[in-house]
Amino acid sequence: MKPIQTTFIGGGMIVHDQLLPSLYHLQRLGAVGDIAVVEASAARLKHLVNDHLAAAFPGQSFVAHPVLDSDPKQEDFQRYRSVISKMPPGNLAIVATPDHLHFDVIKFCLEHDQHVMSTKPLVHRHDEAAAIEKLARQRGLFVGIEYHKRFDRRALEARALYRAGRFGQFRLGYACLIEPYRYRYSNFQNWFKKENADPFTYIGCHYVDQVYFITGLRPTSVVMTGVEGTFPNGNVAWMWANGTVTFENGAALSINAGLGYPERGAGTNDQGITLYCEGPDGKDSSPEGEGGCIIVHNDQFRGVSHCYVDDAAAGAHFRFVNPDYMHLVPWTGPGLKPVGYGYDSVEAIVQSAIRVASAGDLASRQALLAEIDEAGLIATPANSSINEKVSEAARLSLAEGGRRVEIKY
Numbered sequence: 229m230k231p232i233q234t235t236f237i238g239g240g241m242i243v244h245d246q247l248l249p250s251l252y253h254l255q256r257l258g259a260v261g262d263i264a265v266v267e268a269s270a271a272r273l274k275h276l277v278n279d280h281l282a283a284a285f286p287g288q289s290f291v292a293h294p295v296l297d298s299d300p301k302q303e304d305f306q307r308y309r310s311v312i313s314k315m316p317p318g319n320l321a322i323v324a325t326p327d328h329l330h331f332d333v334i335k336f337c338l339e340h341d342q343h344v345m346s347t348k349p350l351v352h353r354h355d356e357a358a359a360i361e362k363l364a365r366q367r368g369l370f371v372g373i374e375y376h377k378r379f380d381r382r383a384l385e386a387r388a389l390y391r392a393g394r395f396g397q398f399r400l401g402y403a404c405l406i407e408p409y410r411y412r413y414s415n416f417q418n419w420f421k422k423e424n425a426d427p428f429t430y431i432g433c434h435y436v437d438q439v440y441f442i443t444g445l446r447p448t449s450v451v452m453t454g455v456e457g458t459f460p461n462g463n464v465a466w467m468w469a470n471g472t473v474t475f476e477n478g479a480a481l482s483i484n485a486g487l488g489y490p491e492r493g494a495g496t497n498d499q500g501i502t503l504y505c506e507g508p509d510g511k512d513s514s515p516e517g518e519g520g521c522i523i524v525h526n527d528q529f530r531g532v533s534h535c536y537v538d539d540a541a542a543g544a545h546f547r548f549v550n551p552d553y554m555h556l557v558p559w560t561g562p563g564l565k566p567v568g569y570g571y572d573s574v575e576a577i578v579q580s581a582i583r584v585a586s587a588g589d590l591a592s593r594q595a596l597l598a599e600i601d602e603a604g605l606i607a608t609p610a611n612s613s614i615n616e617k618v619s620e621a622a623r624l625s626l627a628e629g630g631r632r633v634e635i636k637y
């Protein structure tokens with residue numbers, strides 16, 4: 229299989245923290261060829277060239293569109309069109325723009341015969357997810373959605389055990405994902421406006437997806453409310469959100485999501501999920517004759533905490549460290565190596581794109597795509613569009629003051 233050429237569209241926070249380091253590592257392993265990043269302007273590209281990444285990946289770099297020394301004030305949000313049009317077909321476009329722009333960009337990439345990796349959520353509307361699924365299938369192209377929490381080993385373990393019947397049935401749960409307060413000072417203030425996004429569909433979606441990933445249960449209704457706030461630049465947004473999702477067996481999951489975890493907290497964010505389940509009553513399930521089961525994932529404090537000499541660099545006196553998401557650590561090769569489910573997720577998606585690209589004619593590619601959909605490990609438009617059903621219902625519920633919105637299949 230030959231290395232796949234990749235082009236990022238959007239080069240913001242997630243590209244810096246997770247996607248580009250993962251791609252650099254895959255490049256040094258020979259899976260990935262040239263890496264390009266398209267941005268609206270050079271101003272948004274410069275943070276991707278720094279000492280931290282240079283030390284981790286010595287000698288590696290990306291092709292910048294526009295070039296780094298071009299006028300930072302010159303913005304062109306259509307630049308990706310000319311770059312993608314010039315890519316040889318059958319390579320990989322990585323869509324990392326704000327959520328509400330995904331549909332147009334992904335459609336364009338598919339129409340130009342590129343496989344796609346998209347940051348989550350794929351899109352906000354189910355008809356858009358269905359259109360992406362159809363277009364990709366017709367052309368034999370792979371679309372993988374980067375729900376990295378799926379590759380957390382605790383989620384993989386829970387999925388296997390739940391599907392083996394070890395937890396009985398999910399009945400009631402709660403989850404939370406509160407991102408750092410400082411996000412309000414980032415580029416988020418330019419796009420995370422009420423009409424484009426809210427914390428539930430932006431990050432709460434991880435835990436909706438996770439319940440589906442573990443249990444296979446489809447959501448049937450959503451109630452969602454939000455709490456407003458104002459960004460430093462004056463844009464008004466939903467800063468906090470609470471949603472309750474019910475599932476086809478009557479179970480319910482309540483999710484709190486927001487942009488407001490205290491900078492001085494040990495955090496650096498707050499996240500986790502608890503699922504109460506019921507097995508069959510009686511002595512068959514346990515000697516005590518009771519059927520209660522539980523899955524608890526503390527995704528915030530994973531048993532590692534640090535206190536550094538340089539408070540200023542760390543941002544706090546004392547930090548909880550998440551060793552499982554994404555870290556650059558020493559390895560036997562040059563520089564540092566990315567480890568964690570952030571890397572595992574990207575690797576699985578890139579390897580799948582390579583497999584599909586190498587599968588041969590249209591019929592063979594379509595057969596492999598059906599296999600990947602069916603396996604259900606990587607989120608694809610075909611196997612994870614319950615997420616768009618939930619997003620669509622949640623946005624409607626939010627707009628209508630927390631009305632319960634039913635989901636139909």
Ligand SMILES: NC(=O)c1ccc[n+]([C@@H]2O[C@H](COP(=O)([O-])OP(=O)(O)OC[C@H]3O[C@@H](n4cnc5c(N)ncnc54)[C@H](O)[C@@H]3O)[C@@H](O)[C@H]2O)c1
Nearest residue numbers: 238239240241242266267268272305324325326327347415
């Ligand atoms: N926990 C998570 O899973 C997680 C975390 C962060 C971000 N994300 C997802 O990643 C995506 C990007 O988020 P982010 O945090 O990097 O946001 P960001 O605001 O830091 O970066 C987005 C970038 O896209 C660029 N952009 C916008 N329109 C463009 C266009 N037409 N052409 C080229 N570039 C364009 C912007 O200039 C910006 O630099 C979103 O879909 C978000 O939901 C996921």
